[in-house]
Amino acid sequence: MLKTGKNSPATCCIEKQPYLISAQKEDRLQTRLARMMHMHDDRIEILQLRSGHGIHIIDGQEYETKQGDILVYNAGVPHEEMADAKNGMDILSCAIGNVSIKGLAPNVLFTQAYRPVIQDSPLYQDIGSLMSMLFSHFTSPHPSRELEHHLLCSLLLLVRNAAMGSERDDERKQKEIGDLVQRFIDEHYQEEISLQHIAQALHMSPYYLSHAFKRTTGYTPMNYVTRRRIGEAQSRLLSTDHTVTDIAYAVGYSSASNFHNAFKKMIGLSPQKYREFWRKQL
Structure with missing residues (x-):
């Protein structure tokens, strides 16, 4: 778990004292109802997808999300959420206000150069533990402002680091996927072939496969x-x-x-x- 002392990295880049606006849990029944496009200017929202899967559209980009993902909605970024209609999703979320990171706009945790969906992060459990403690704190009849401050600073820095590390990991993964798709096409282009066929053969989603390949080669698969x-x-x-x-x-x-x-x-x-x-x- 990340420690936050006076001179710790968790506080050195946070210029104001953040506060917890809300912490809530949404179960599979609640998330089956789609939440259409909306945004907030006064907060950052951090979501931990604890089970299920769905589609999240963040700043015009569609992401296939699943258990184990961390999502970040920076202020002013439009987003919408659609769970799998049959299974729904279990989500733990925290809304945090007064976030000021050096060099960034208010209530923005990282720039648009980084993906707002953090997948397969080794920090997932630590992030989840901090969010669970914040949820308990938020629902407590006697909350501690000092504890809240330390938990929030730890959470913000951990998620920020996960997003930046995830981007590097994602670039590597997308390069590997792009290379795999290219080899497959080089071996099978003389046959009847489609994007769906490639996706089924490689056990991948057509959307992610196409995105990774274009990012690697500059071309769509077809x-x-x-x-x-x-x-x-x-x-x-x-x-x-x-x-x-x-x-x-x-x-x-x-x-x-x-x-x-x-x-x-x-x-x-x-x-x-x-x-x-x-x-x-x-």
């Missing part, structure tokens, strides 16, 4: 498939005498017309014109 097919077709058009139709089927197209349209759109020439152009240069 755009990469098209580029691999057209690139291979260019090689075959120049190095073999196979017909355009045969090449279309060989690189993964189900019809010559689809291949013709995709090739011309990307290269600016039809496959046959491309072959003729380059053979005249040789």
Whole structure:
């Protein structure tokens, strides 16, 4: 557990004394009702997803959330929450006001460079313990302001550190996933392939897979498939005498017309014109 003394890291970057606005638990029955887009200017909200899964949209970005995630709503950031309709979610949350981190706007814990959803963090249990103590403190008939201050400072710093560490871990994970998807496409692009097929084969969500791949390569998975097919077709058009139709089927197209349209759109020439152009240069 993080200690907060006078000169501890927990207090050195916190310029004002934060206070607990609320601490509450929401069970699966309550969270089955979607909470549509809203935001707050006077607080930071920290949520610990204790069971279940759902969809959270934070600042226009959709996240698939699950047990073990920590979510942060900075002030002024629109967000909405939709639990799985059948199972719901169990959530513990704390709303904290008067948060002032050096160099940041009021009630902002970290910049938009960091993800507001912290997943698979080794600090999850420690964060949960602090939030549970704050919930007990909030519901206590005799709360201690000094204890609240230390708990809040510890929680804010721990979540801030988890978010920044999670971003580095997330970049590594997304690079690994991007590499895995790229290898899969390189091995299977000549077959009938779709985003759903790739996701099922790799046991991943289509959304996360596509996001990780684009972040790694700059292309969507299906755009990469098209580029691999057209690139291979260019090689075959120049190095073999196979017909355009045969090449279309060989690189993964189900019809010559689809291949013709995709090739011309990307290269600016039809496959046959491309072959003729380059053979005249040789």
